[in-house]
Amino acid sequence: MIDAIALLSGELNQRVSSFEKRPGVLQIVAPFYHDDGDMQEVFVTPGEFSNTWVLSDYGMTLLRLSYTFDNLSEGRDALIKKIASENGLDLVDGVLRVVSKRESLFFDFMAIQRAITQIMALKFQKSRRTTSSFYEDVRSELAVALAPWKPQFDYHPLHERDDLVIDIQISARRPIFICAAREDHRYLRAGLTCSQLIQHGLSFRSLILVEDEKAIALPNWRTVTNIVDKQYIGKDEILREVPIFVKREVA
């Protein structure tokens, strides 16, 4: 098996080595990494005939993919089989493997590394947990409803603090800062942003738009209610009341 490592190392600028994972099983050390910095796991064992070897991932790739997906859908399962097949690999019981010989060792090694990379890229398919379009809807509909007052989106009231962001800003004698919050942490962040701006001496009117108050923890609700001027709950109330509020403030 040391022959196999020497062959690969020669092809890869002496950047390949190995260590014994188990008796008769070498783990290959080569500059191919997962996106968290871990090395991609490929092992080599002796083949059935002389000068043949088996390259395998020992199931580590699909185990790692399970960090993202608890269960694989039929579609992803089929895609993984296709990736294995396209790269000339066997996929048996979740293990990628290929029997290789001297002439094809480098290309087989690159094929298994390529397949690992392609399979791990499936994690970027993970869909969002819900399909709520609250932020998109509020933003697009208020863009129309508030158009006469020329709303500014993603507004930074303080140049030196790019972490303090207001979703919508309306210019007025006292500017109006509007933040939308669907989740508890976004709600708390909106309240803390307003609090920090007040501490910086800014004078403004603040609105928080909440999709559903049940998503907000009661202690946070009490805290933020004492900071902001007005809160509207639910898309209907938001779209009905916010333009009225702005019109009254700007007049």
Place this chain on the structure above:
Amino acid sequence: MTIQEEAAIIASPKRVVKEISGSVNGAELRRSFSLKDDHNREYRLFVRRSGAFPENFSVGIDVVLDNEDLPLRRYNGRHGPNEQLSHHESFHSHNPTWRDDRRVGKGLRQIVEEQDYATVEEALTVACQRCTIEGMEDFFPHLGQNELHFES
């Protein structure tokens, strides 16, 4: 996310809500749990162990932010070298990278060698301690006693 926000999330007490999925196949282990904290934030914790190489394991925790899973920590076994420890295997954790106190991306590229655990059981105990997770003993009655039963 800022480093302060992340620290608050890590410190926030979390309780196991339910087991999402679980399977044991020989030495191979795959169990996942949903968790929640007092702010109604949701989390996912997974425990994985290779059947072929039981020293290859990972205990990971993700937080659900903006309806997407954001990895917080991984407590991994000795599954091979990595970018920062390129010449030897070691038990190690993966942590976020920070630039000017703000998190860089969703990855966990900051790797730290760990000496507080040597088995997946001990890694789970460490994860619960460091990430303030309560209630795991309902699913692993021997948690912290270094003698876990992994049947789901």
